[in-house]
Amino acid sequence: MSGFFIRMSAFVRKEMMAILRQPRLVAILVLGPFLILLLFGVGYRDSPRMLRTVLVVPEDSRIKVEIDDLVNRLTGSLEIVGMVSDESEALALLDHQEVDLVLVTPADPYNEILQSQQAQFEVIHHEIDPLEVLYVNTLERAYVQEINKQVLIQAMDQAQKRAAVIEEKLVVSQADTAVIRADLEAGNGADALRDTGKLLTDFQALNLSIAASLSMFEGVRSLEKAQHESSVALEDRLALVEEELNALSLLNPDGVSFTDEIAELDLIDEELAAIKNFFETFQGMNSRVLVSPFSGKTISFTQTDLGPIDFYVPGVIALLLQHMAVTLAALSIVRERNGGTIELFRAAPLTALETVLGKMVSFLLLTAVLAAILTLLIIFGLKTPLLGDWWWYTAVVLALLFTSLSLGFAISVISQTDSQAVQFSMIVLLASIFFSGFFIALHRLLTGVHLVSWLLPATYGTTLLQDVMLRGRTINPLPFAGLLFLGVLFFAFAWWQLRRQMARE
Amino acid sequence: MAITAPDEEILVHMQRVTKRFGEATAVADITLDVPKGSILGFIGPSGCGKTTTIRLMVGNYKPTEGRVQVFGREPEKFSRSDLKRIGYMTQLFVLYPELTIWENLNFAASIYGYPYGRKARFAELLDLVELAGHEKKEARKISGGMQRRLSLAATLIHNPELIFLDEPTAGIDPVLRRKFWDHFRRLRDEGHTLFVTTQYVGEAAYCDYVGVMRRGKLLMVETPDGLRRRALGGEIVRIHTDSPLSGESLAGIRFLPGVKEPPALLSSQSVQVLVEEASTAIPQLLHWGENNQVAIDSINEFVPPFDDVFVKLMEDEAAKEEKTA
Numbered sequence: 001m002s003g004f005f006i007r008m009s010a011f012v013r014k015e016m017m018a019i020l021r022q023p024r025l026v027a028i029l030v031l032g033p034f035l036i037l038l039l040f041g042v043g044y045r046d047s048p049r050m051l052r053t054v055l056v057v058p059e060d061s062r063i064k065v066e067i068d069d070l071v072n073r074l075t076g077s078l079e080i081v082g083m084v085s086d087e088s089e090a091l092a093l094l095d096h097q098e099v100d101l102v103l104v105t106p107a108d109p110y111n112e113i114l115q116s117q118q119a120q121f122e123v124i125h126h127e128i129d130p131l132e133v134l135y136v137n138t139l140e141r142a143y144v145q146e147i148n149k150q151v152l153i154q155a156m157d158q159a160q161k162r163a164a165v166i167e168e169k170l171v172v173s174q175a176d177t178a179v180i181r182a183d184l185e186a187g188n189g190a191d192a193l194r195d196t197g198k199l200l201t202d203f204q205a206l207n208l209s210i211a212a213s214l215s216m217f218e219g220v221r222s223l224e225k226a227q228h229e230s231s232v233a234l235e236d237r238l239a240l241v242e243e244e245l246n247a248l249s250l251l252n253p254d255g256v257s258f259t260d261e262i263a264e265l266d267l268i269d270e271e272l273a274a275i276k277n278f279f280e281t282f283q284g285m286n287s288r289v290l291v292s293p294f295s296g297k298t299i300s301f302t303q304t305d306l307g308p309i310d311f312y313v314p315g316v317i318a319l320l321l322q323h324m325a326v327t328l329a330a331l332s333i334v335r336e337r338n339g340g341t342i343e344l345f346r347a348a349p350l351t352a353l354e355t356v357l358g359k360m361v362s363f364l365l366l367t368a369v370l371a372a373i374l375t376l377l378i379i380f381g382l383k384t385p386l387l388g389d390w391w392w393y394t395a396v397v398l399a400l401l402f403t404s405l406s407l408g409f410a411i412s413v414i415s416q417t418d419s420q421a422v423q424f425s426m427i428v429l430l431a432s433i434f435f436s437g438f439f440i441a442l443h444r445l446l447t448g449v450h451l452v453s454w455l456l457p458a459t460y461g462t463t464l465l466q467d468v469m470l471r472g473r474t475i476n477p478l479p480f481a482g483l484l485f486l487g488v489l490f491f492a493f494a495w496w497q498l499r500r501q502m503a504r505e
Numbered sequence: 506m507a508i509t510a511p512d513e514e515i516l517v518h519m520q521r522v523t524k525r526f527g528e529a530t531a532v533a534d535i536t537l538d539v540p541k542g543s544i545l546g547f548i549g550p551s552g553c554g555k556t557t558t559i560r561l562m563v564g565n566y567k568p569t570e571g572r573v574q575v576f577g578r579e580p581e582k583f584s585r586s587d588l589k590r591i592g593y594m595t596q597l598f599v600l601y602p603e604l605t606i607w608e609n610l611n612f613a614a615s616i617y618g619y620p621y622g623r624k625a626r627f628a629e630l631l632d633l634v635e636l637a638g639h640e641k642k643e644a645r646k647i648s649g650g651m652q653r654r655l656s657l658a659a660t661l662i663h664n665p666e667l668i669f670l671d672e673p674t675a676g677i678d679p680v681l682r683r684k685f686w687d688h689f690r691r692l693r694d695e696g697h698t699l700f701v702t703t704q705y706v707g708e709a710a711y712c713d714y715v716g717v718m719r720r721g722k723l724l725m726v727e728t729p730d731g732l733r734r735r736a737l738g739g740e741i742v743r744i745h746t747d748s749p750l751s752g753e754s755l756a757g758i759r760f761l762p763g764v765k766e767p768p769a770l771l772s773s774q775s776v777q778v779l780v781e782e783a784s785t786a787i788p789q790l791l792h793w794g795e796n797n798q799v800a801i802d803s804i805n806e807f808v809p810p811f812d813d814v815f816v817k818l819m820e821d822e823a824a825k826e827e828k829t830a
Contacts, residue, residue: 007615007617007618018601347588348617504580
């Protein structure tokens with residue numbers, strides 16, 4: 001057994017010395033990845049892109065005035081650089097990349113709306129990057145939504161103004177009821193009948209005013225109803241008042257007691273007060289809230305604000321560690337073979353397992369130290385959060401390094417030359433960039449392509465590191481087991497192939 | 506000459522071994538025994554199959570035909586302890602250029618499972634190969650000759666019983682080459698067995714047996730003296746007289762017993778005679794001189810350098826091949 005360790009240690013010491021004797025290589029391995037991340041962190045612009053926009057307002061546009069108003073309100077991500085009447089002129093500007101967007105306004109939106117058609121704002125762009133196209137689309141939806149909201153706010157403002165008039169009419173009606181009550185209490189049936197006629201007339205005027213904007217008011221009422229099931233619709237209240245008024249108008253002017261009529265009047269007063277109360281509330285409400293009563297708020301479960309760089313860090317760590325490990329291991333066995341040492345190994349009491357295990361231990365130690373330095377630089381230098389447990393993080397990194405090194409050894413035993421090994425490593429890197437979920441989420445790939453993804457250690461590494469670093473979770477056992485299984489598989493393949501190569505020719 | 510030794514004294518036995526790579530035959534029909542405690546040198550032009558023969562012996566190659574046995578078993582059945590008894594120095598430097606001399610020795614010792622506490626052994630070997638004081642130098646920064654010496658030290662590190670050296674003296678200066686051979690002979694005297702290939706034909710003189718290869722074939726295995734005799738067809742005696750030799754005298758020498766061919770005149774007073782055996786021919790020649798009033802100033806056996814012997818062997822073989830063709 002001691003012989004086994006002595007032979008294995010030959011490679012542990014040899015590989016470590018060979019790498020440590022190249023300080024430039026060590027510096028590149030440690031600082032290179034960190035500097036890439038740092039540059040990315042510093043260079044990444046988190047602010048929204050300002051799009052230089054030219055407006056197209058046709059000569060015969062019927063909403064020129066409104067457009068001017070719109071231009072003043074279209075702030076944020078649009079920088080209105082001009083207004084033209086000819087669309088082709090605007091498109092020429094876009095073609096020459098003097099502007100980023102052309103916003104074509106509808107010429108006669110009223111007419112289109114009257115014909116039950118939506119009036120369309122056309123947003124023309126010249127983007128080719130799908131993400132930038134998505135940004136423009138999102139911007140277009142947000143602005144059109146805002147324009148629609150502005151229209152509704154205007155309508156709501158009008159309704160609130162009308163509500164003030166209605167409230168005045170309600171006060172008049174309430175004054176009428178007070179007069180009728182006095183007549184009835186004085187036993188003056190004839191005066192009460194006359195004043196009831198006036199109340200009826202005033203109420204009809206009130207009813208007409210409310211009916212004109214009933215849908216707008218009912219929208220608000222429905223919100224109230226959502227909160228209080230007992231809430232009565234405005235329309236029902238008005239009907240009830242009308243019904244009681246009709247009954248009151250049938251009173252006997254020669255009667256002695258008006259107890260029933262006073263009770264009816266109480267009911268009318270009550271309803272009018274409720275209606276008045278509603279309109280008072282309605283007038284005091286913010287029209288912006290009324291047209292868009294609901295808003296959204298996104299809260300991270302981890303209670304941590306993650307920046308865009310934070311999101312990429314686990315993927316970058318996984319990718320860089322994989323590439324470093326794969327390249328180191330991919331070159332190691334092919335160099336032994338091409339350098340001729342395999343010829344010595346064949347004639348020595350050395351097995352393929354001792355060779356590949358010795359190399360694995362040495363590279364694992366080396367890359368683990370490099371990973372630790374890189375991690376400390378990232379966590380403390382770039383202030384990237386590590387919400388999970390450090391032990392879980394360590395376990396994921398070690399598993400990722402083991403599997404990546406095994407993949408490197410597998411590449412090494414099938415490569416004929418150093419150049420081939422480097423090429424294979426680059427292909428693995430390229431595949432990892434596209435298929436590991438580093439910048440394209442896995443769910444965006446076809447299921448069949450996932451097979452490629454799950455053959456790459458970086459896929460498991462990215463998923464597991466994101467969980468541990470950004471979600472603060474423990475290790476997800478399934479991908480962790482998958483990563484180790486893949487590592488064992490690659491290691492076994494490398495061992496088997498090396499055994500064949502160390503056997504007699 | 507067939508090497509004769511009891512079976513238990515034969516460490517390497519090759520029986521009609523042929524090795525082909527595709528259509529090309531690297532080694533053809535070799536039969537050879539390497540006796541224990543000897544130095545067997547292999548000489549032959551570059552590409553004649555010397556390295557392939559070594560690789561067949563150490564187990565790197567499997568013979569296409571025939572049988573190789575080392576320590577009485579085929580190399581593919583070598584146990585770990587069998588492999589520990591073997592030392593193999595490859596023709597090219599295959600150690601690690603980025604490691605120091607000391608670290609390379611450490612690596613070589615480790616792959617043979619040599620236990621720690623190696624300092625004394627390293628010092629001894631570094632003295633032998635004259636690398637003492639250079640331990641901390643990286644292998645890539647030392648000369649080709651020093652790399653060969655490092656390879657040799659690495660081969661001997663575990664004190665192997667059977668040592669295969671593929672051109673160990675290539676690129677080494679003559680003084681150190683001599684020192685190497687002195688050490689090889691010392692190892693031989695201690696009971697080690699060495700199989701050495703070389704392109705320095707003169708080194709054949711240091712071997713107990715010499716195998717001559719040409720185009721994958723083993724032409725002969727002889728002692729160094731036997732090799733000369735085989736090459737020249739006998740031994741050479743050179744005679745110098747105080748007066749010019751006449752044609753009559755030369756004819757007289759030709760018909761003396763043991764003289765194999767007409768003497769070759771080197772100058773008017775010097776002649777070279779090919780004889781069966783110099784030790785018996787010299788007294789006869791002296792006697793002939795006395796009887797025929799030829800005053801011989803000096804007479805001695807001439808030992809031609811191995812380079813000449815080798816060239817002669819190669820020329821003879823080429824002529825034979827031409828004749829056969």
